[in-house]
Amino acid sequence: MRVTEGDSDAALARRVRAGGADAFGTLVERYERRASLQALGIVRSREDALDLSQEAFVRAFRARHTLDPDRPFYAWLYQILRRLCFNFLRDAKAQGRLIEPQGPDWLVAIAHGTGADPLQEAERAEARRRLAAAIDALPAHEREVLVLKEFEELKYREIADQVGIPIGTVMSRLYSARKRLADALEAHR
Amino acid sequence: MNSADELDLDRAHALMMAVLDRECTDAERRELDALLATRPDLADDWSRLRRVKEVTMTMEIARPPEEVWDRYRRSALHRAERRIAWTLIAVGAGVLGATSLWLWIESWLASDLPLFVKVAMGSLMVGAALLIVSILRERWHLWTHDPYSREVER
Numbered sequence: 367m368r369v370t371e372g373d374s375d376a377a378l379a380r381r382v383r384a385g386g387a388d389a390f391g392t393l394v395e396r397y398e399r400r401a402s403l404q405a406l407g408i409v410r411s412r413e414d415a416l417d418l419s420q421e422a423f424v425r426a427f428r429a430r431h432t433l434d435p436d437r438p439f440y441a442w443l444y445q446i447l448r449r450l451c452f453n454f455l456r457d458a459k460a461q462g463r464l465i466e467p468q469g470p471d472w473l474v475a476i477a478h479g480t481g482a483d484p485l486q487e488a489e490r491a492e493a494r495r496r497l498a499a500a501i502d503a504l505p506a507h508e509r510e511v512l513v514l515k516e517f518e519e520l521k522y523r524e525i526a527d528q529v530g531i532p533i534g535t536v537m538s539r540l541y542s543a544r545k546r547l548a549d550a551l552e553a554h555r
Numbered sequence: 556m557n558s559a560d561e562l563d564l565d566r567a568h569a570l571m572m573a574v575l576d577r578e579c580t581d582a583e584r585r586e587l588d589a590l591l592a593t594r595p596d597l598a599d600d601w602s603r604l605r606r607v608k609e610v611t612m613t614m615e616i617a618r619p620p621e622e623v624w625d626r627y628r629r630s631a632l633h634r635a636e637r638r639i640a641w642t643l644i645a646v647g648a649g650v651l652g653a654t655s656l657w658l659w660i661e662s663w664l665a666s667d668l669p670l671f672v673k674v675a676m677g678s679l680m681v682g683a684a685l686l687i688v689s690i691l692r693e694r695w696h697l698w699t700h701d702p703y704s705r706e707v708e709r
Contacts, residue, residue, distance in 0.1 A: 387632065394631050398624055403616050412619065420631045427635045474617045493610045515576065516611045522578055534569070540576075541568040548603035551610070 379435035382427070390430075394423050397440055400518070401447055406472055407513030408451040408506055418454060422447035444528050448510075455506055473498040473517075493551060500550035501543075508543035511536055567597050575608050 373392065381389035401422060406415035426433070426443050433442060457463075475494055501509060514525045515536075526533045570587040573579035579587075591598045663676070 387635075390635070391628065391632055394628050395624075398627055398631075399618070402627075403618070406616060412617075416619070416623070416627060420627060420634060423631045424634045424638060428638060472617050473614050476613055476615050490610070490613065494614055497607070497610050498614065513616070517614070517616045522573075522576070537569045537572045538565070540572050544572075544575075544604050544607050545600075547607045547611075548600075551606060552603065 375439040376435045379433050379439050382430050383433055383435065385430070387427075390423075390427050393439060397443060398423075400440070401443065404444070404510075404514065404518065405447055405451050407517070408448070408510050409454060410472060410502055410509075412472065414454065418450045419447055422450055425450075438527075441528050445530065448529070452506065471498075473501060496551055497547055500547045503550075504543055504546060508539050508546070511539040512543040515540055567594070571597075571601055571604055575604060 373389070375393070375396075378386075378389040378393050382393065398419065401419040402415050405419045405422075406412060409415055409418065422443060425446050429446075433439070473494075475491065501512065504512065511525060511529065514520045514528065515522075520528070522533050522536050525536045529536070531539075567587070567590050570579070570583055570590065574584055574587050587601075591601055663673070
């Protein structure tokens with residue numbers, strides 16, 4: 367049976383379990399962007415995020431016999447990805463190796479039409495620049511949750527399920543992250 | 556600060572997040588309004604958090620150019636294939652290595668070297684084997700007791 371783009375994750379997962387490389391390719395295509403952007407939110411370096419998310423897919427394929435088609439595929443993949451990203455940060459720290467982050471450049475302004483007051487726009491741009499630097503400097507576990515909420519627009523329940531923590535912890539990490547960001551915004555006023 | 560105050564604060568922080576992210580009920584919104592009306596410290600906190608939310612809503616993660624993804628996909632599939640190839644090579648090399656070692660030990664035991672040389676060489680090999688096993692065991696322990704879930708601070 368041929369794989370089509372409309373196949374559900376569960377149908378594809380069943381084929382992947384049976385060794386179907388074409389079904390795996392469809393899952394990679396479906397989740398490559400999401401996985402690499404979410405990895406970027408943790409490791410802050412685009413090259414490393416692409417590499418780690420790719421490695422997550424490779425490991426997922428290798429561990430396909432443990433894949434449960436009745437459970438969400440991406441949540442399973444994210445657990446592998448997250449483990450790789452945190453291990454990467456831990457190893458970099460242990461080896462005293464500096465990760466080369468994109469700098470605040472991995473966060474950009476959403477493009478809007480012009481027309482706003484230039485002075486106000488300059489102030490907003492400055493606030494964004496400061497906030498991007500502050501997000502870049504957050505502890506990884508707080509940045510992870512903040513990125514999933516603010517930039518991936520997941521609900522608390524989805525974040526909790528994906529990261530594997532209680533909703534209360536999602537909210538407290540978000541509060542802590544935003545408090546640090548508020549302090550950073552204020553420190554420069 | 557006593558534990559009741561801490562509970563209040565935790566509740567206030569959770570309410571702030573839920574309202575800020577529009578994941579609250581009407582009752583929770585009213586509860587937060589009531590709290591903010593009586594606690595100027597929380598009201599100040601609230602206005603700072605709203606400012607952060609306003610700014611983050613105007614930001615997004617920079618997306619790589621589209622052409623990256625084709626290469627990405629091909630590379631992911633090739634990496635998966637290469638992993639299988641490496642596994643087969645490792646298994647083949649392991650079997651050949653073990654066989655060669657066994658043949659070498661057999662010929663070494665049959666050789667007419669003095670006993671003390673055989674004992675010294677045997678001791679050297681057993682020591683090296685213990686060292687390798689110990690390192691592998693340590694690596695295995697690290698791998699299976701991965702502390703990644705302990706948060707990694709910058």
